[in-house]
Amino acid sequence: MRPRRVLVTGVSRPLGADVARALAASPQIETVIGVDTVPPGDDLGRTRFVRADIRNPLIAKVIATAGIDTVLHLNLIANPVVAGGRAAMKEINVIGTMQLLAACQKSETVNRLVVRSTTTIYGSSSRDPALFTEDMEPRQLPRGGYGKDAVEVEGYVRGFSRRRPDIAVTVLRFANILGPGVDSPLARYFEFPVVPTVLGFDPRIQLLHSSDALAVLLRAAAGGHAGTFNVAGDGILLLSQAVRRAGRPPIPVPFPAVSSLSRLASRLRVVDFPPEQVGFLAHGRAVDTTRLREVFGYTPRYTTAAAFDSFVRERGLRPTIDPEQVVRAENLLLGLMARRRLVGAP
Amino acid sequence: MTAAGQPPSGEARIIPLARRPARRAAARPPAAGRPAATDPSPDAAQAGATVSPMGRMPTTGRPSPADGSPTDDASPADDASPAAGGAPSPDAGARTSKSRTASRSAANTASAASRKRPAGDAARVAELPDRSRGAKKPAADSARTSKTAEHVDGPASSATVDGDAKPTPRARRAAARGTTPAAATPASTGARKRTSTTRAGRPTPPAAEPTATGTGDATTATGGVGETDPVPAATAARAARIAPAADMAPTAGTAPPAVADTASPAGPGPASDTAVSTRRATATRAKPSAPEIAAAPGPDPATLPDVDAAPIADPAGLERALAGMLAFLRRRITGDYEVDELGFDADLTEHVIAPLLRPVYRGYFRVETRGLENVPDTGGALVVANHSGTLPVDALMTAMALLDHHPAHRYLRMLAADLVFSVPFLAPIARKTGNTLACQPDAERLLGKGELVGVWPEGFKGVGKPFSERYKLQRFGRGGFVSAALRTGVPIIPCTIVGAEEIYPMLGNAKTVARLLGLPYFPLTPTFPWLGALGLVPLPSKWLIEFGEPVDTSALTPAAAEDPMLVFELTDRIRETIQHTLYGLLMQRRSVFF
Numbered sequence: 001m002r003p004r005r006v007l008v009t010g011v012s013r014p015l016g017a018d019v020a021r022a023l024a025a026s027p028q029i030e031t032v033i034g035v036d037t038v039p040p041g042d043d044l045g046r047t048r049f050v051r052a053d054i055r056n057p058l059i060a061k062v063i064a065t066a067g068i069d070t071v072l073h074l075n076l077i078a079n080p081v082v083a084g085g086r087a088a089m090k091e092i093n094v095i096g097t098m099q100l101l102a103a104c105q106k107s108e109t110v111n112r113l114v115v116r117s118t119t120t121i122y123g124s125s126s127r128d129p130a131l132f133t134e135d136m137e138p139r140q141l142p143r144g145g146y147g148k149d150a151v152e153v154e155g156y157v158r159g160f161s162r163r164r165p166d167i168a169v170t171v172l173r174f175a176n177i178l179g180p181g182v183d184s185p186l187a188r189y190f191e192f193p194v195v196p197t198v199l200g201f202d203p204r205i206q207l208l209h210s211s212d213a214l215a216v217l218l219r220a221a222a223g224g225h226a227g228t229f230n231v232a233g234d235g236i237l238l239l240s241q242a243v244r245r246a247g248r249p250p251i252p253v254p255f256p257a258v259s260s261l262s263r264l265a266s267r268l269r270v271v272d273f274p275p276e277q278v279g280f281l282a283h284g285r286a287v288d289t290t291r292l293r294e295v296f297g298y299t300p301r302y303t304t305a306a307a308f309d310s311f312v313r314e315r316g317l318r319p320t321i322d323p324e325q326v327v328r329a330e331n332l333l334l335g336l337m338a339r340r341r342l343v344g345a346p
Numbered sequence: 347m348t349a350a351g352q353p354p355s356g357e358a359r360i361i362p363l364a365r366r367p368a369r370r371a372a373a374r375p376p377a378a379g380r381p382a383a384t385d386p387s388p389d390a391a392q393a394g395a396t397v398s399p400m401g402r403m404p405t406t407g408r409p410s411p412a413d414g415s416p417t418d419d420a421s422p423a424d425d426a427s428p429a430a431g432g433a434p435s436p437d438a439g440a441r442t443s444k445s446r447t448a449s450r451s452a453a454n455t456a457s458a459a460s461r462k463r464p465a466g467d468a469a470r471v472a473e474l475p476d477r478s479r480g481a482k483k484p485a486a487d488s489a490r491t492s493k494t495a496e497h498v499d500g501p502a503s504s505a506t507v508d509g510d511a512k513p514t515p516r517a518r519r520a521a522a523r524g525t526t527p528a529a530a531t532p533a534s535t536g537a538r539k540r541t542s543t544t545r546a547g548r549p550t551p552p553a554a555e556p557t558a559t560g561t562g563d564a565t566t567a568t569g570g571v572g573e574t575d576p577v578p579a580a581t582a583a584r585a586a587r588i589a590p591a592a593d594m595a596p597t598a599g600t601a602p603p604a605v606a607d608t609a610s611p612a613g614p615g616p617a618s619d620t621a622v623s624t625r626r627a628t629a630t631r632a633k634p635s636a637p638e639i640a641a642a643p644g645p646d647p648a649t650l651p652d653v654d655a656a657p658i659a660d661p662a663g664l665e666r667a668l669a670g671m672l673a674f675l676r677r678r679i680t681g682d683y684e685v686d687e688l689g690f691d692a693d694l695t696e697h698v699i700a701p702l703l704r705p706v707y708r709g710y711f712r713v714e715t716r717g718l719e720n721v722p723d724t725g726g727a728l729v730v731a732n733h734s735g736t737l738p739v740d741a742l743m744t745a746m747a748l749l750d751h752h753p754a755h756r757y758l759r760m761l762a763a764d765l766v767f768s769v770p771f772l773a774p775i776a777r778k779t780g781n782t783l784a785c786q787p788d789a790e791r792l793l794g795k796g797e798l799v800g801v802w803p804e805g806f807k808g809v810g811k812p813f814s815e816r817y818k819l820q821r822f823g824r825g826g827f828v829s830a831a832l833r834t835g836v837p838i839i840p841c842t843i844v845g846a847e848e849i850y851p852m853l854g855n856a857k858t859v860a861r862l863l864g865l866p867y868f869p870l871t872p873t874f875p876w877l878g879a880l881g882l883v884p885l886p887s888k889w890l891i892e893f894g895e896p897v898d899t900s901a902l903t904p905a906a907a908e909d910p911m912l913v914f915e916l917t918d919r920i921r922e923t924i925q926h927t928l929y930g931l932l933m934q935r936r937s938v939f940f
Contacts, residue, residue, distance in 0.1 A: 200770025237681075
């Protein structure tokens with residue numbers, strides 16, 4: 001059954017807005033209702049915006065009155081700055097999800113639920129397998145922040161799907177999303193003129209281009225693919241490699257200092273890279289996307305490297321070390337060598 | 347002997363198989379004078395199968411129908427020499443080198459040919475003085491002479507191309523003499539060179555052994571030419587003997603064309619009838635050699651492009667090397683390189699890590715590798731090896747062996763303990779050089795992708811065992827590697843490493859310190875930690891790495907991985923194989939350091 005009346009949560013943030021706009025543009029869809037606590041910044045087409053906090057039972061009324069059949073729950077906030085603090089972020093992420101699930105459970109009309117999750121739930125540790133598949137348990141559960149929220153959210157979603165087996169639940173575990181409009185801690189991180197890294201470590205990171213994230217969400221909304229899927233661009237980048245591709249000189253910082261530095265940064269509102277994410281900067285994480293390609297039937301158009309390059313391009317990041325200068329320097333040296341040979345030859 | 351027994355370090359290490367037989371053969375110089383048929387030793391049989399100059403030689407003596415063409419001038423002796431024919435040429439023994447890789451059947455046929463050959467030639471040579479009286483015959487003979495001379499040229503040039511086996515001055519002289527009268531034709535030498543270069547990789551110095559016998563025989567040959575010298579001549583020997591004969595009958599007009607013909611049978615042969623017939627004979631005879639070359643034992647480690655042999659000597663080469671270095675730096679600075687999803691950085695491994703390890707591999711531990719043909723060129727395989735040495739240097743050396751000396755230059759993807767990935771600086775290097783966490787999913791992922799995976803199932807128990815327990819295999823984990831291989835259906839290749847035990851003899855274990863540092867053990871060696879960082883310099887033991895016969899698992903279904911009994915049995919079998927090979931190699935080892 002194709003979706004006709006869709007509810008999108010977290011519609012005021014870039015990904016939610018994109019999804020709402022794309023759904024609204026589709027003629028088969030009768031109604032698109034966007035829910036968020038703040039009004040969306042840009043035009044969402046014919047999306048009806050409901051300013052509602054999913055933390056209170058108002059959401060149930062919205063679902064009931066509109067006769068929603070598909071719920072896209074994208075309101076998982078990674079950045080405490082956006083939510084207005086860690087406590088508020090946790091409220092929105094966890095309590096909001098509980099409220100939404102409660103509303104869905106009561107609903108007669110809802111038959112599909114798509115939940116945005118994150119690969120952060122796999123944690124980051126030195127004992128991680130190279131690639132996580134959907135069935136793997138994290139070696140070390142995320143101890144705080146976003147990752148912990150996501151673990152709890154997924155727990156509630158699992159409970160929900162047990163109670164309402166008739167509702168198809170799709171959980172999409174997104175890798176770090178980078179794209180033109182994405183404002184994530186990682187995006188901010190790469191915008192620094194010099195990039196602090198953990199001394200002695202070089203994590204593998206996996207990225208997802210925002211256009212791929214959008215396509216996957218729309219495909220999930222269109223239906224037919226219940227289950228849990230890792231969503232990430234093919235391949236990986238080493239953090240050092242990414243930093244070099246962005247033309248940023250890295251500044252290695254000893255492990256113990258990284259936490260305090262990140263705490264200082266969040267205090268100064270420069271970037272909020274939660275201390276619990278420091279493990280990610282040391283050990284990285286990569287996931288296996290076989291199930292996405294074979295079961296879900298979607299192959300990301302951007303590889304990790306391509307997603308990163310396009311991020312650098314679209315953001316107009318001015319490289320501190322210009323690759324063109326490097327090429328020029330190389331050519332200059334080659335030219336010098338050639339000239340020396342020509343002079344030396346006769 | 348010098349050249350045969352002790353080829354300069356570089357290559358001989360690669361074909362350790364060659365060394366012992368070669369030494370043995372060289373140890374009995376009078377092999378030439380040995381009664382003919384008494385020595386159909388396996389050595390000889392295998393020697394025939396080797397394709398270096400010897401492999402080509404059988405063609406000369408092959409009793410092919412074409413052989414009959416020049417026999418209008420052949421004395422009965424030619425046929426009456428089966429007795430002498432049984433004798434293997436001494437260099438045959440010396441060239442056992444790669445032969446073990448050759449299939450037995452090939453060896454037998456080839457050796458049959460080679461057994462016939464020397465006699466035929468010897469007999470023909472013996473006729474020389476008689477026939478040189480005839481007007482026509484010298485031409486034919488000198489043609490034959492020059493042909494044989496070329497054979498000398500073959501090995502000699504191959505030795506030089508080799509850059510490995512330095513031909514002794516004698517060999518060079520013999521070769522030179524062989525070439526001067528006749529084979530000076532550039533065409534022939536060129537052609538020879540081509541063939542010889544294809545073989546140049548063969549690390550056994552082909553010219554060396556002939557020299558020893560060559561000069562010895564040469565004197566007899568020049569003095570009392572011919573008679574019934576049944577000595578199954580070595581190539582050089584024959585050349586040396588024949589060279590003067592060619593001088594005796596320097597029918598300059600006929601000889602060189604004949605030579606040219608041997609090199610390129612298609613060439614115009616304006617010579618006398620006999621010369622032409624000789625040519626035809628040689629041409630036909632030359633043919634069988636081709637399949638023999640083709641049938642050369644597959645993986646020949648020495649044919650690998652030698653990284654050190656990069657043409658840095660000439661300025662253009664230097665410039666290319668510099669340009670390559672610049673390109674590498676550019677790639678690194680701009681991040682323009684590929685890293686696979688497990689974090690393996692081939693660019694870095696090949697251009698930085700391997701060049702750093704290579705001197706250690708070659709110069710310091712002088713690693714000898716055996717049985718590389720047991721490692722498949724493509725597809726997944728699981729290399730299972732014993733672990734030792736306090737620090738896992740053995741893993742690095744095994745990886746180097748497969749990267750440098752395997753014909754397909756395979757990267758070994760190693761499974762490492764989780765400790766490795768939590769140590770700063772070590773963790774990223776480990777991933778970039780192809781290590782990944784030793785866990786079932788990673789192993790199966792790599793094997794499923796068709797990678798060559800290395801595993802050291804003894805783990806810390808093996809690498810950190812006290813020196814007193816050296817070369818005693820520890821428990822082989824829980825057999826996880828076997829079930830990974832069963833699930834992916836890849837062969838298991840037992841690999842035995844000798845020499846790694848002695849690099850850091852672990853005399854004691856400071857357990858308290860280890861616990862404080864969170865390490866599995868804290869080694870106390872004769873030098874560490876007493877000498878500080880200097881104590882980290884390993885002892886220069888001599889290493890042997892042998893890859894054994896693969897254990898095929900394709901017959902077993904992936905379901906077999908669920909059968910613990912089968913998994914344990916297979917684990918045990920592989921452990922036993924490695925333990926036995928260890929004992930065998932230890933017996934062969936002359937000393938720890940040489």
